[in-house]
Amino acid sequence: MFWRRKKKELCYPTLAPGRVVYAIGDIHGRVDLLDRLQASIDLVEDGRDETVTEVYLGDYVDRGRDSSAVVDRLIARRDGNHDVVLLRGNHENMFQAFLGDKLPIREWQKYGGMETVMSYGVDPQSLPADDPAAWVAAIRALMPQSHLAFLRDLVDSWSIPGYFFAHAGIRPGLPLERQSADDLLWIRDGFLGDPRDHGAVVVHGHTPSPQPEFFPNRINLDTGAYLTSCLSCLRIDENGPALLDY
Template sequence: MKTVDFKHARGPDKLRVYAIGDVHGRLDLLQEMHRRIYMENEKSPPFDWVVVHLGDYVDRGLHSCGVIDFLINGQRKNHRILALAGNHEVGFVDFLNTGDAYGVFARCGGRQTGLSYGVNIDFNNELSVASGHEALKRAVPNSHLNFIRRLPRSMVFGDFFFCHAGIRPGIALERQSQEDLIWIRSEFLDDQRPHSKIIIHGHTPATEVEIRPNRINLDTGAYASGRLSAIMIDGPNKTFLEATV
């Protein structure tokens, strides 16, 4: 298998690729990052460009509904706005389907997502979970559900493979488990072997962008840190961007 390291990896010819880490309801930071991206494109216009969002748009932060609206509207206006599924989007839909009071949505920031849709759920109260589940099903627009359900788990551009969480080392990229792509952690993060592509991912918060020969982690805990991170890949050139407010 042919492998590549970050230093020598290249993006596609005539296509600038941006990727943005985990947003988690921070609409303000996402808007600022898009402003930064458009400024970069004005400063040095590319032949063409795309923006890949790496998932986890909902939970923890205060404006999950607004983030989904922003992405839907962005895609309607411009085919260059791309988005991948994260485990929190899957958990959100799972809760809407089942009302599970112990899933990732309930345990990891779903209350804030509910509030962004005007629904207050106390996950320590069975009656509140039951009534909140029904209210949230009514409150979430079909357009939001359709957007989430259609999100792909991975994309490839040039020497780069984009996904939310990572890959299972030793398995070909085209054979990766759909669950691993949004959930995997230590088996991927601790493996230093080169892959056939550089893996651009989020999912595991870090204090700074993690730059490794075989992977780049763009999750800098935006909902708590106030810092949303991105990478700009332009041929052989790789630049990191940060949005703060």
């Protein structure tokens, strides 16, 4: 079920035998793709004696139509018999800003926020465009407390020896432990074209690409799922990284 990268010039760190990490790219409301991916992971891992962690790289909401359902699935996955790391993406950051009345609905709308609003059962036509408090109140009235806690508990980065996971990337030249939240969630310029060794392979999303991108110092897993119906997943084990073909 795995498709391993065959480029001989790329050599990535390996994990200890029996240790497995799955990294999942930007979901953006495509609960159908998430359901299929999680079922495939369960099928692969069924009966194996491995320590498995699933790392979700952020951007669960906006653009696609089922953001609320995606959050439901991720909460269930985390609370079930799975070791799950949930990273914050810039879209979750905007969602939190909106709920805190710090981001106007018109600004969030540019990034696909209206689809998130509707996924919670809010009818945009019923709300006054010039009353931001009404929008916040409407979605908070329909949003489960568990979803608010979900947003609050997201983390900005996670790492294992050889790999560093963040939604957007890192600021080259700064130690990984000193990265700012703003860069971890938003960076593109200054990171994507930088060829330096960052001290670990940075696994990230945020920047859509027709297919996963493999570079000596980073791996990009954002394949624009909400448009392409391609949700990419990387499996890292004792043989290094491999794309999960499901």
